[in-house]
Amino acid sequence: HAMTSMNEFCGDARNAWGPMARGYLTHCFDDLLVFGPTYIFIFIAGSFRIWSLLPVRTVPDFPYSTLHSAKILVLGWLGLFPMVLFALRYAHGVHDDFEWVAKPLASCAWIYSLWILNMEVARDMPEGWVLKAFFGSSVIASTVSLPTVVISAETTGYGLVFYGYIFHYILYLAIAILAYRFEHRPRAFDQEEDNFASVA
Numbered sequence: 001h002a003m004t005s006m007n008e009f010c011g012d013a014r015n016a017w018g019p020m021a022r023g024y025l026t027h028c029f030d031d032l033l034v035f036g037p038t039y040i041f042i043f044i045a046g047s048f049r050i051w052s053l054l055p056v057r058t059v060p061d062f063p064y065s066t067l068h069s070a071k072i073l074v075l076g077w078l079g080l081f082p083m084v085l086f087a088l089r090y091a092h093g094v095h096d097d098f099e100w101v102a103k104p105l106a107s108c109a110w111i112y113s114l115w116i117l118n119m120e121v122a123r124d125m126p127e128g129w130v131l132k133a134f135f136g137s138s139v140i141a142s143t144v145s146l147p148t149v150v151i152s153a154e155t156t157g158y159g160l161v162f163y164g165y166i167f168h169y170i171l172y173l174a175i176a177i178l179a180y181r182f183e184h185r186p187r188a189f190d191q192e193e194d195n196f197a198s199v200a
Contacts, residue, residue, distance in 0.1 A: 030145035031102040039109040058122040075114040082106035126183040135176040
């Protein structure tokens with residue numbers, strides 16, 4: 001009965017609970033058990049991160065930068081895109097019941113990470129391990145789920161839904177690269193280097 005209920009929640013035979021169908025992970029299994037743990041992580045570990053940041057004073061002038069603006073833009077898209085994908089699937093009549101839970105949850109997780117990033121930068125701190133772990137695990141999860149998207153598109157067609165997923169995947173890669181390769185550089189560190197250079 002539990003399995004039948006999960007299959008009904010996940011959708012039709014094409015998008016059954018899973019974990020496997022026709023040789024690949026089901027869409028429902030991907031969203032709930034591949035991506036789900038990353039969302040739980042950011043909500044729990046992110047809350048502890050916010051709690052640890054609250055006693056730290058913010059800097060007088062917010063350290064704006066082009067890189068920070070790029071990260072905010074990507075995170076904003078990642079927060080918006082799950083709902084865009086859901087709207088596209090709904091418009092094409094291929095959405096499933098579980099997406100009423102999974103897509104808003106995904107949007108909230110990414111908006112939450114954006115809030116944490118702004119709190120860190122407002123204190124002139126580089127991205128902490130919580131955000132980096134969330135971004136990295138999201139890339140891994142999206143890579144695991146990519147075959148599901150591709151094989152599903154062979155059945156339903158390479159339309160807007162498919163290309164939306166591919167763009168979404170690129171956004172995952174972009175935020176991970178920005179966080180790991182171009183983390184926020186505290187101004188205090190730059191000032192120390194300038195002082196050292198002037199003394200030298």
